[in-house]
Amino acid sequence: MSSASSPPPPSLTTIDALLGLVDFLASPQNVARVKELQSAEVAAKAAEDAAKKQSDRTIELMKDHRENVAAHEKAVAQLQADQAALKKQQDQLARKLAKMKEAEAL
Secondary structure (H helix, E strand, C coil): CHHHHCCCCCCHHHHHHHHHHHHHHHCHHHHHHHHHHHHHHHHHHHHHHHHHHHHHHHHHHHHHHHHHHHHHHHHHHHHHHHHHHHHHHHHHHHHHHHHHHHHHHC
């Protein structure tokens, strides 16, 4: 029964892996490289987050721009319609004025 409560012995693969890890950690160059890679990973994550934030902001600005363009196009169309209506009124008034002057001349 006592053998059932003890953990099984590690496999040779596990022992080999642990010995390889010990060898790896024994080298100061390897430890320094791991720290360098960890710092690079943190910097890359920060850059990714900044790029994502900028991308989201750009998408938001593009949406606002499209809305502004649509509003501008609508305002231009209304202005052109108003100008056409004013031109029509101006032409009508000019014809009336011409008729009145013609009537006075008689």
